Amino acid sequence: MSEPRGWLEWDGARARDWIAVPRVDDDKYRRGVLGVRTGSDEYPGAAVLGVEAALRTGVGMVRYLGPRRPSDLVLQRRPEAVTAAGQVQAWLLGSGQDAAMRDRVTEAALLGALAEGLPTVCDAGALDLVGRATGPVVITPHYRELARLLTRLLAPQGESVAGSEVAAAPGEWAVRAATGLGVTVLLKGSVTWIAAPDGTRLTVSKAPSWLATAGSGDVLGGILGALLATHSRAIQTDAAAPARLAATAALVHARAAARASDGGPITALDIAGAVPATVAELLASR
């Protein structure tokens, strides 16, 4: 694919500068803690996938603070996860949740996280709450989710947007959403489009089509959450940082998928499993 005009294709040389390598004087808290409010009784697996991916991307700690069933499954898979509330440096919200079925406790918890002013990934069932965020946000919709969000945004003008329209011009719609909502947009699909309100426009292509498998977006959310948590200070001073971290997450996700696939089918957990070697390879290319 030729590079779309005005969009920069993100590459490994750029991405490696956005991987935080622990320093000799770091401890788990200095590295950064990711708070995670994802999963539901209907979709507990999404919580497991996001936590797994965040831990494998490299983060000081993950605090998983979701409902009982996903919480039990997260701990079963990852005893490293902490289920006690406490300080975090970034949030991952909404994967494996459905806004239409959200109970009041979950809604209050999501709104509480959004009010903290911290770097936040809003996925799936948290996308409709993005306007309530007080800090820098990256939203991670696929085409249908972005169409739903844009339809809500454009309702006052009587406009509605279909998923097929987003699919026909993904970059343009990503830019429109970034401008209209004032957040960084990571639009998922065969090409990942990243648009920020400051005009940053990045793409990540060449991902294997085997990535089109259930849960792979939940893994991407975990990768991105870990990158935000380990760069919370840089995000405070650099308006373009969330977009660059989003592109780095998409690149790590695509390369981990290629590594796990080796030309064959993959599962979402396979992608997460290939993240450490992918990160090591990126760092070794310094």
Ligand SMILES: NC(=O)C1=CN([C@@H]2O[C@H](COP(=O)(O)OP(=O)(O)OC[C@H]3O[C@@H](n4cnc5c(N)ncnc54)[C@H](OP(=O)(O)O)[C@@H]3O)[C@@H](O)[C@H]2O)[C@@H](O)CC1
């Ligand atoms: N392991 C986990 O826990 C996982 C959890 N996940 C979580 O699931 C949640 C929902 O995410 P999503 O992306 O599926 O939601 P959404 O955009 O509403 O899509 C629904 C649309 O798809 C269509 N459709 C359905 N089946 C179809 C078919 N066979 N063939 C064709 N079309 C079909 C359906 O059409 P309909 O059936 O209504 O006609 C509707 O239009 C979200 O929270 C995510 O994080 C996932 O990440 C997966 C792993």
Ligand SMILES: Nc1ncnc2c1ncn2[C@@H]1O[C@H](COP(=O)(O)OP(=O)(O)O)[C@@H](O)[C@H]1O
């Ligand atoms: N045809 C494709 N080629 C490459 N990557 C794809 C393709 N289709 C989807 N993807 C990627 O797979 C992931 C799917 O995420 P998502 O739609 O949220 O799925 P889920 O909700 O099942 O986790 C995204 O990272 C997206 O960019």
